[in-house]
Amino acid sequence: MRGSRMRQLIILIGISGSGKSTIAKEQEKVKQNTKRISSDELRLQLYGTLSEGNQHNARVFEIMNKTVFKELEEKDAIVYYDATNLSRKRRAHLYQEAKRRFTDVKVICQVVFCNPELAKLRQTYRIGDEAVPNDVIERQFMNLQVPRVSVDCDDIVLSGECWFDKGEVIAHRVRLTLRALVYYATDAFKPLLKLNYAPHESKWHTESIDVHILAVNNTAVQRYEAKDTSSFLAAAFHDLGKGYVKNRGINFGTSHYLTHEAVGAQILLNAIHCFGDLLELDKEECLEAVERVYQHMIAHQIRNGNWSEKTIKKWQVKHDISDELLINLLKFAEIDALCSIPVKEEGPA
Numbered sequence: 001m002r003g004s005r006m007r008q009l010i011i012l013i014g015i016s017g018s019g020k021s022t023i024a025k026e027q028e029k030v031k032q033n034t035k036r037i038s039s040d041e042l043r044l045q046l047y048g049t050l051s052e053g054n055q056h057n058a059r060v061f062e063i064m065n066k067t068v069f070k071e072l073e074e075k076d077a078i079v080y081y082d083a084t085n086l087s088r089k090r091r092a093h094l095y096q097e098a099k100r101r102f103t104d105v106k107v108i109c110q111v112v113f114c115n116p117e118l119a120k121l122r123q124t125y126r127i128g129d130e131a132v133p134n135d136v137i138e139r140q141f142m143n144l145q146v147p148r149v150s151v152d153c154d155d156i157v158l159s160g161e162c163w164f165d166k167g168e169v170i171a172h173r174v175r176l177t178l179r180a181l182v183y184y185a186t187d188a189f190k191p192l193l194k195l196n197y198a199p200h201e202s203k204w205h206t207e208s209i210d211v212h213i214l215a216v217n218n219t220a221v222q223r224y225e226a227k228d229t230s231s232f233l234a235a236a237f238h239d240l241g242k243g244y245v246k247n248r249g250i251n252f253g254t255s256h257y258l259t260h261e262a263v264g265a266q267i268l269l270n271a272i273h274c275f276g277d278l279l280e281l282d283k284e285e286c287l288e289a290v291e292r293v294y295q296h297m298i299a300h301q302i303r304n305g306n307w308s309e310k311t312i313k314k315w316q317v318k319h320d321i322s323d324e325l326l327i328n329l330l331k332f333a334e335i336d337a338l339c340s341i342p343v344k345e346e347g348p349a
């Protein structure tokens with residue numbers, strides 16, 4: 001019914017070249033009262049070129065937010081916030097501000113999935129400083145932080161590419177278990193996972209990445225109730241980002257795994273995008289699993305006693321982590337640690 005709909009702020013989340021602008025432009029054409037506000041267009045408008053505009057992000061986003069809230073003043077407005085929006089913290093600020101200004105606004109985080117290799121390829125069609133360099137695309141992919149309902153949005157919409165082969169899954173449906181999803185990555189996405197018994201090269205793990213994931217899966221099967229979808233998904237996907245981030249970090253040349261939990265959470269969210277309906281998965285349970293993957297390194301910090309009670313509480317509030325989720329995260333960290341074989345410390349002679 002016209003006139004009774006809530007105004008909507010749709011925060012697009014995606015790496016450069018993922019297709020955010022294309023989606024928003026299409027919606028602008030077909031849906032009434034729909035408006036797209038683009039950070040890149042604002043940069044061009046204010047500074048003439050993107051490279052110059054990129055030097056002034058603070059001002060660009062200050063004006064961007066003002067424009068977005070102005071557009072939202074119209075009743076029934078649907079506003080697309082077209083920027084990469086990779087940071088959960090920034091999206092949370094936007095969410096809080098939208099809620100503070102309007103009692104009847106629905107904030108949606110729409111993730112636009114894209115294989116970073118495809119995004120790189122798409123840059124070659126762009127001219128001059130419109131083309132985003134490859135290393136920036138890779139960094140964006142590694143830093144895409146998954147959304148969370150009630151932290152940065154009221155609802156999550158998943159769109160774009162599927163990194164898992166639906167045809168294969170339908171064909172093998174009878175044998176399919178949630179753990180096996182991992183092995184149905186498409187030919188284009190599989191190389192990014194690098195699951196070929198790659199060594200960890202880390203003091204925490206002498207076992208390979210694959211062996212570790214398998215061990216965590218098997219232990220999860222022993223320890224969790226058969227119907228605990230969330231735990232099985234978290235176990236299967238928690239370290240899937242390691243292959244991609246390995247050697248791509250600041251200390252190039254030595255293996256380290258900064259942001260692997262964010263990449264793993266993104267990959268699990270993509271699997272839910274592909275199979276959620278097909279496997280009749282419960283959306284809330286799935287999103288809980290995504291948050292477990294996203295927060296599993298923090299869980300290790302807490303388990304190791306590195307965080308004060310006050311810091312833990314603050315983190316719980318910031319990310320809407322219930323006491324129950326915290327308990328599950330700590331239980332998972334215990335399994336994760338149990339399945340790791342660290343390098344033996346040299347004892348005294």
Ligand SMILES: Nc1ncnc2c1ncn2[C@@H]1O[C@H](COP(=O)(O)OS(=O)(=O)O)[C@@H](OP(=O)(O)O)[C@H]1O
Pocket residue numbers: 016039040057058061062083084085090132
């Ligand atoms: N609110 C706010 N204030 C200041 N700076 C911000 C803000 N939001 C995003 N950013 C920074 O903008 C960069 C990403 O811009 P876009 O999302 O427009 O992406 S892109 O330029 O189209 O690729 C990216 O900059 P770099 O991190 O230097 O790449 C973001 O960190």
Ligand SMILES: Nc1ncnc2c1ncn2[C@@H]1O[C@H](COP(=O)(O)OP(=O)(O)O)[C@@H](O)[C@H]1O
Pocket residue numbers: 014015016017018019020021022023122125
């Ligand atoms: N679903 C799609 N299939 C094929 N090409 C697409 C699709 N979505 C976008 N593209 C193309 O990819 C390029 C980047 O899309 P764009 O919407 O500008 O991405 P973003 O706004 O995320 O940077 C454009 O050339 C666009 O035509």
